[in-house]
Amino acid sequence: MIDASLTNFETEVVDASHTVPVLVDLWAPWCAPCRSLGPTLEKLETEYAGRFKLVKVNTEDEPDLAAAFGVRSIPMVVLLKGGQPVDGFVGAQPEGQIRQFLDRHLPPAPEQEEPAQEEPPAQDPQAALLRLRQGVQAQPEDDALRVEFIDALLRQGQAQEAAQVMEPLLGKLAINQRAAALKEWLDALDASAGEAPAEQLRQRIAADKRDFAARFALARRHLAQQQWTAAMDELLEILMRDKNWNEQAARKAYVAVLELMAPPAQKTTDGQPPAVDPTRESYRRRLSMTVLS
Numbered sequence: 001m002i003d004a005s006l007t008n009f010e011t012e013v014v015d016a017s018h019t020v021p022v023l024v025d026l027w028a029p030w031c032a033p034c035r036s037l038g039p040t041l042e043k044l045e046t047e048y049a050g051r052f053k054l055v056k057v058n059t060e061d062e063p064d065l066a067a068a069f070g071v072r073s074i075p076m077v078v079l080l081k082g083g084q085p086v087d088g089f090v091g092a093q094p095e096g097q098i099r100q101f102l103d104r105h106l107p108p109a110p111e112q113e114e115p116a117q118e119e120p121p122a123q124d125p126q127a128a129l130l131r132l133r134q135g136v137q138a139q140p141e142d143d144a145l146r147v148e149f150i151d152a153l154l155r156q157g158q159a160q161e162a163a164q165v166m167e168p169l170l171g172k173l174a175i176n177q178r179a180a181a182l183k184e185w186l187d188a189l190d191a192s193a194g195e196a197p198a199e200q201l202r203q204r205i206a207a208d209k210r211d212f213a214a215r216f217a218l219a220r221r222h223l224a225q226q227q228w229t230a231a232m233d234e235l236l237e238i239l240m241r242d243k244n245w246n247e248q249a250a251r252k253a254y255v256a257v258l259e260l261m262a263p264p265a266q267k268t269t270d271g272q273p274p275a276v277d278p279t280r281e282s283y284r285r286r287l288s289m290t291v292l293s
Helices: 009-016 032-047 063-068 095-105 125-138 141-156 157-173 175-194 198-207 212-224 228-241 245-261 278-292
Strands: 021-026 051-057 076-081 085-091
Touching: 009 021, 009 051, 009 076, 021 032, 021 157, 032 095, 032 278, 076 095, 085 095, 085 125, 095 175, 125 141, 141 157, 141 175, 141 245, 175 212, 175 245, 198 212, 212 228, 212 245, 228 278, 245 278
Parallel strands: 021 051
Antiparallel strands: 021 076, 076 085
């Protein structure tokens, strides 16, 4: 994904479209449908593996480009081939419809023969918990092992034991990002148990988009249910309007969710770091854009 401006538009869009189809996403930071569509397009660019190139144009920063495309409503998506626009759509479309749109215009994917690979045996979650529990009992000073155990407990819904295992780490949250994220998850579980129902929170938000307390409560409810992107969408709405609300509670929670989306620190079987999650990277970039704006 590339951000286009008047300076690089000729090279990155017009010239590039003679080699590979270029999908131009015209968007703006204040546009909620844009923020919904953007991660989907980025995900598809990754999955289509070079069959098209995604270029984003911030219409707020590049009004001349927006005018050149005749933008009347955003998000607006235009596909260029051979230096010319060939098709497009307006509005946040479902992923399935976007795939159909792309498949009508893109060259077919090359056929590849993949070597057969043996699936690793699935690990029994209870056996994994037992191993971690025994490990923490044998090495209570091993913070990394303790964090892994808390993570596994929370993902299996055992919050009470997770809170007990967390206690020795409470004085180290400032220097242990993963532990701090897990503590944010525990706090969300505690808070959401006493919050108003989700529908009532949504009604409050519909009546007042600056009801940050309701948005934060809804985000915490999503976090408690491991609905990561839904939680970050609500937190972004707060950050776009007030970055410092409630002593930056929204930013801290957002950073925690980004951390929780990543697998626990580990190496793959070939010794390389795990693959990058395009959805997580997209939300990480959106946080940077919001905080710096």
